[in-house]
Amino acid sequence: MGLVKPVLLRRLRNDLQDVSNMPGVTVSDLDEALELPYTLHVVLDGIEGYSAPGRVIEHHEFDLILGEDFPYERPRLKWVTEIFHPNILAPSEGGGVCVADRDHWDFDSRLSDFIAAVTDLVKNPNPYNPLVSETCSAAAEWFLKQA
Numbered sequence: 001m002g003l004v005k006p007v008l009l010r011r012l013r014n015d016l017q018d019v020s021n022m023p024g025v026t027v028s029d030l031d032e033a034l035e036l037p038y039t040l041h042v043v044l045d046g047i048e049g050y051s052a053p054g055r056v057i058e059h060h061e062f063d064l065i066l067g068e069d070f071p072y073e074r075p076r077l078k079w080v081t082e083i084f085h086p087n088i089l090a091p092s093e094g095g096g097v098c099v100a101d102r103d104h105w106d107f108d109s110r111l112s113d114f115i116a117a118v119t120d121l122v123k124n125p126n127p128y129n130p131l132v133s134e135t136c137s138a139a140a141e142w143f144l145k146q147a
Contacts, residue, residue: 002036002068002069002070002071002072003071005034008034008036008070008071009030009032009034011071012030012034012066012111013030015110015111015112016030016040016111018110018111018112019111019112019115021112022112022115022116023046024044024045024046024047025042025043025044025045025115025119026042026043026045027040027041027042027043027064027111027115028040028041028042036066036067036068036070037065037066037067037068038065038066038070039063039064039065039066040063040064040066040111041061041062041063041064041080042061042062042063042064042115042118043059043060043061044059044060044061044115044118044119044122045058045059046058047060047119047122047123048122048123049083049084049085049122049123050083050084050085050139051081051082051083051084052082052084053084053138053139053142055084057081057082057083059081060079060081060083060122061079061080061081062077062078062079062080062081062095062097062118063077063078063080063095064076064077064111064114064115065077065078071107071109072107073105074099074105074109074114075111075114077095077096077097077099077118078094078095078096078097079091079095079096079097080095083122084135084138084139084142085121085122085125085136085139086125086126086127086129086130086131086136086137086139086140086143087121087125087126087129087130087131087136088121088122088131088136089131089133089135089136090133090135093133093135093136096131097118097121098121098129098131099114099117099118099121125139125140125143127139127140127141127143127144128140
């Protein structure tokens with residue numbers, strides 16, 4: 001069971017204030033009529049990643065989905081923009097993101113830290129543990145050859 005709505009709104013406002021201080025990160029506005037699950041749209045600009053082998057992009061978008069038990073449970077992610085990455089599924093493959101080894105989540109965790117972990121994942125892929133998809137496997141092979 002999550003927090004009562006006024007406390008949850010205060011918590012999210014504080015979290016989003018922290019996020020607003022992160023360079024290159026933009027998050028959609030918070031709807032005061034908040035109902036969980038709730039989706040925040042996140043944009044990362046100036047973060048180098050790839051949309052295809054050797055094709056650099058610096059604009060990424062994903063949805064941060066706050067479930068019924070937020071902030072007791074970690075948000076879920078759904079990648080929106082094209083990406084070539086061993087640990088992030090392309091939108092056509094569902095947009096899943098593997099952050100399990102990048103972030104520990106508990107009640108005191110902040111969205112800014114979670115988004116920073118995602119940003120770090122974009123910049124530092126782990127080709128030794130790709131997600132199970134054709135694209136992620138191809139990205140893992142490509143990143144291993146580039147190392």
